[in-house]
Amino acid sequence: MKTLKIIKIGGNIIDNEAALSSFLEVFATINSPKILIHGGGKLATQLANQLGLEVKMIDGRRITDKATLDLITMVYAGKINKNIVAELQSKNCNAIGFSGADGNTIISKKRPVKPIDFGFVGDVKKVNIETLQVLLEHKVTPVFCALTHDKKGQLLNTNADTIASELAIGFAKYYQTELYYCFEKNGVLRDVSDENSVIREITTQSYQNLIDDKVIVDGMLPKLNNCVHAIEKNVYKVCIGKPEMLYDDKANFTTITK
Numbered sequence: 001m002k003t004l005k006i007i008k009i010g011g012n013i014i015d016n017e018a019a020l021s022s023f024l025e026v027f028a029t030i031n032s033p034k035i036l037i038h039g040g041g042k043l044a045t046q047l048a049n050q051l052g053l054e055v056k057m058i059d060g061r062r063i064t065d066k067a068t069l070d071l072i073t074m075v076y077a078g079k080i081n082k083n084i085v086a087e088l089q090s091k092n093c094n095a096i097g098f099s100g101a102d103g104n105t106i107i108s109k110k111r112p113v114k115p116i117d118f119g120f121v122g123d124v125k126k127v128n129i130e131t132l133q134v135l136l137e138h139k140v141t142p143v144f145c146a147l148t149h150d151k152k153g154q155l156l157n158t159n160a161d162t163i164a165s166e167l168a169i170g171f172a173k174y175y176q177t178e179l180y181y182c183f184e185k186n187g188v189l190r191d192v193s194d195e196n197s198v199i200r201e202i203t204t205q206s207y208q209n210l211i212d213d214k215v216i217v218d219g220m221l222p223k224l225n226n227c228v229h230a231i232e233k234n235v236y237k238v239c240i241g242k243p244e245m246l247y248d249d250k251a252n253f254t255t256i257t258k
Contacts, residue, residue, distance in 0.1 A: 001175060001176045004033045004174075004175035004176070004177050005030055005033070005035075006034070006168045006171070006179050008038070008163075008180070009182045010181070012183060012184040013243070014042075014043070020084075022243070023182065025091060027088070027246070028091035028093035034141055035136075038084060038143070039160040040072075040076050040145070043080065044068075044072045044075045047071060047075060062118075063117075063119050064119040064157040066120065068120075069119070072147070073155060077099050077145045080145065082097060088141065094140050095140070095142070096135065098145070099145055099149070100156075103128070103131030106126075106149075106158070106163060107125050107126040107148065108123055108125055121157050121158070127170035129174075132167075144163060146163060159222075161181065161222070165229060165235075169235060172234040172235050172236070178235075178236055178237055180239045180246065181223065182241070183241075183242070184242070185242070186252045187199065187252065188216065196252065198254060199215075201254070201255055202256045203256070204228055204232065207228050224256075228256065232258075
């Protein structure tokens, strides 16, 4: 079975031009089939402030009204996505930009308004991989932004970690799927004040123990829930850490398996 690497990059890599370029240099050299997913929250917030649009967040999640959806569509699917694709082309990686609407790849449902109305935010319902499979077979790399659609003409702001997890699950039947979450930390930390206290291996069983012991809390909980959900749905492994983990097995990062 072929290996497929699905890699999600966080905002701190996107926000730093040098860090993004360095990451894309590494990403372009991966020989196996691969898919890239990116967010872009900080740039969207900066532009919203410049345009006088109020940025509303609840528990770190963006409230997406119509004006905000217009803005993030321009930022995510436009500026960030196309710049990444252009830079990958310069590194001889043939890439194509995607939202969930393109090729009908990711269908979502607008999140229920209770108890909080998040606006035009989508929860993934279905992933269609047929179009993506054709591209991968022809050595074309899809680059996804954090937008999906509801099959009724409405785009929806969707969590990029969830998009990465659901794509990995969708491909698990056809590939040995490896899911990577690249961000600015070394991995899942046992002590948030100690950058080197990386938990190297987590299983679905030890994950529950880490929650019970309150080692995993706050913002890491939804990210780790996506990871464990992917493992339970036959994704081969999930890795969390800095981009070095993509080429250095001895780097300090977290691996999640069954």
